[in-house]
Amino acid sequence: xxxxxxxxxxxxxxxxxxxxxxxxxxxxxxxxxxxxxxxxxxxxxxxxxxxxxxxxxxxxxxxxxxxxx
Amino acid sequence: xxxxxxxxxxxxxxxxxxxxxxxxxxxxxxxxxxxxxxxxxxxxxxxxxxxxxxxxxxxxxxxxxxxxxxxxxxxxxxxxxxxxxxxxxxxxxxxxxxxxxxxxxxxxxxxxxxxxxxxxxxxxxxxxxxxxxxxxxxxxxxxxxxxxxxxxxxxxxxxxxxxxxxxxxxxxxxxxxxxxxxxxxxxxxxxxxxxxxxxxxxxxxxxxxxxxxxxxxxxxxxxxxxxxxxxxxxxxxxxxxxxxxxxxxxxxxxxxxxxxxxxxxxxxxxxxxxxxxxxxxxxxxxxxxxxxxxxxxxxxxxxxxxxxxxxxxxxxxxxxxxxxxxxxxxxxxxxxxxxxxxxxxxxxxxxxxxxxxxxxxxxxx
Numbered sequence: 001x002x003x004x005x006x007x008x009x010x011x012x013x014x015x016x017x018x019x020x021x022x023x024x025x026x027x028x029x030x031x032x033x034x035x036x037x038x039x040x041x042x043x044x045x046x047x048x049x050x051x052x053x054x055x056x057x058x059x060x061x062x063x064x065x066x067x068x069x
Numbered sequence: 070x071x072x073x074x075x076x077x078x079x080x081x082x083x084x085x086x087x088x089x090x091x092x093x094x095x096x097x098x099x100x101x102x103x104x105x106x107x108x109x110x111x112x113x114x115x116x117x118x119x120x121x122x123x124x125x126x127x128x129x130x131x132x133x134x135x136x137x138x139x140x141x142x143x144x145x146x147x148x149x150x151x152x153x154x155x156x157x158x159x160x161x162x163x164x165x166x167x168x169x170x171x172x173x174x175x176x177x178x179x180x181x182x183x184x185x186x187x188x189x190x191x192x193x194x195x196x197x198x199x200x201x202x203x204x205x206x207x208x209x210x211x212x213x214x215x216x217x218x219x220x221x222x223x224x225x226x227x228x229x230x231x232x233x234x235x236x237x238x239x240x241x242x243x244x245x246x247x248x249x250x251x252x253x254x255x256x257x258x259x260x261x262x263x264x265x266x267x268x269x270x271x272x273x274x275x276x277x278x279x280x281x282x283x284x285x286x287x288x289x290x291x292x293x294x295x296x297x298x299x300x301x302x303x304x305x306x307x308x309x310x311x312x313x314x315x316x317x318x319x320x321x322x323x324x325x326x327x328x329x330x331x332x333x334x335x336x337x338x339x340x341x342x343x344x345x346x347x348x349x350x351x352x353x354x355x356x357x358x359x360x361x362x363x364x365x366x367x368x369x370x371x372x373x374x375x376x377x378x379x380x381x382x383x384x385x386x387x388x389x390x391x392x393x394x395x396x397x398x399x400x401x402x403x404x405x406x407x408x409x410x411x412x413x414x415x416x417x418x419x420x421x422x423x424x425x426x427x428x429x430x431x432x433x434x
Binding site: 010029032034035036037038039040041043044045046047048049059062063064065 | 111114115116122127196197198224225228229233235238239241267268273294295308309312313316317320321324325326328369370371372373374
C-alpha cells in the first residue's frame with residue numbers, strides 16, 4: 001500500500017493505492033478510476049473491469065500516445 | 070407500409086456501396102455530425118458537473134435500446150450525407166460485422182473487405198498502433214474527438230488524435246466471441262434483473278460462475294459482456310465477453326468511452342443490434358425490464374456510480390438525449406423510450422437474412 005512507481009511500454013506510472021484515496025497517473029496525467037472490492041473501471045478502457053489497479057494502469061498505458069510523437 | 074430497409078452483412082456490400090459508405094462517413098466528419106455521435110457516446114457514460122454519472126447507455130438495462138436508437142440516427146444521417154453527395158435518394162443502410170463467423174486466422178472469411186484500404190482500413194502498426202492507410206488514417210480529415218457535452222466534466226484524452234487499433238493484443242480480448250458463447254447467451258430468457266448493473270450474474274471470487282451462463286437472469290449483462298464465461302466447470306474463464314470483447318479485441322481507439330472515433334464501432338453495434346433482434350425473435354413476448362416504477366438500487370462493488378439510478382431505463386422512460394431537449398446540433402430531440410424501439414421491424418428496418426417471417430412490425434414485446 002502507498003505510492004509506488006513503475007514503467008510500462010515506455011510510460012511512467014505512479015500508483016497510490018492508499019485505501020482512503022486511490023490515484024493513478026500516467027506520464028504525469030491523472031486517470032479517473034472508479035470501483036471497489038477488486039473490480040475497477042476507467043473511461044479510458046471502458047469495456048473492461050480490472051481485478052487490480054496495476055492491471056488497469058498497464059492497460060491504459062498500452063493505449064496512451066508515446067511521448068516521442 | 071413502406072418496405073423495410075435491409076441491413077446487410079458488410080461482406081455482401083458491393084464496391085460501390087463501400088465507396089459511398091466511406092464518402093458519406095467522411096462527409097459527416099467534415100460537417101461535425103460524426104463527432105456528435107462521439108460526444109453523445111461519451112456523455113452516455115460520463116460524469117456530469119454535479120458529480121452524477123447516470124450510465125444511460127452502459128452497465129444498465131437500456132444498453133440495447135439506447136444503442137438501437139443511436140445507430141438508427143447514425144444511419145439516417147449517413148443516408149442524408151449520401152443523398153447530398155450523389156444527388157439521389159440514398160439506399161445505403163448500416164452494414165453489420167458478423168464477428169462470430171470471423172474469429173480465427175484460419176476462418177477470416179472476409180478479412181480483406183472490412184479491413185481493406187477502401188473500407189474501414191487496416192490494423193494499427195508501429196509502437197503507436199497507428200492506422201496508417203485507408204480512408205480513416207491520421208490526417209486533417211480524421212482527427213479523433215474527445216469532447217464531452219455541456220454540463221459534463223472534461224474528458225482528458227489518453228489517446229492520440231489519430232486512429233489506433235491493435236487486433237487481439239489485449240490478453241482480455243485475444244480472440245473474438247464464438248458461436249458457442251452467443252448460443253449460451255441467446256438461451257437466457259430474462260432480459261435483466263436487480264441490481265441492474267454490470268454485476269448481475271457475476272459471482273464474487275472465488276466462486277465460479279455457471280457453465281455457459283446457465284440460469285443467469287440478465288441477458289443484457291451477459292450480452293454486454295460483463296459476465297465471465299466458463300466453457301466447462303474446470304475451464305479457466307473468459308472475463309470479457311461478447312459485445313465488450315469485440316471492443317477489446319479491436320483495441321486502440323475502440324477501447325475508451327470515445328469509441329465511436331473508430332468507424333467500425335457502427336458495424337460492430339449493428340451486429341449487436343442484429344443479435345438482440347434474434348434473441349427477441351425467439352420469443353417476442355419476453356418483457357423488457359425494468360418495468361415502470363421499479364425502484365433504484367445500490368451496488369458499491371466496482372460500479373462507476375454505486376447509486377443505480379434507473380431513470381432513463383424503465384420501459385417508458387425517455388432515454389437521454391432523446392428526451393425532448395434542445396440539442397445544439399440537432400435541434401429539438403424526439404422523445405424515445407425503450408418501449409418505442411423494442412420491435413426493430415416497426416422502426417422500418419430488418420436484417421438480411423435473419424428476420425423470421427413470423428415476426429411482423431405490429432408484434433408486441
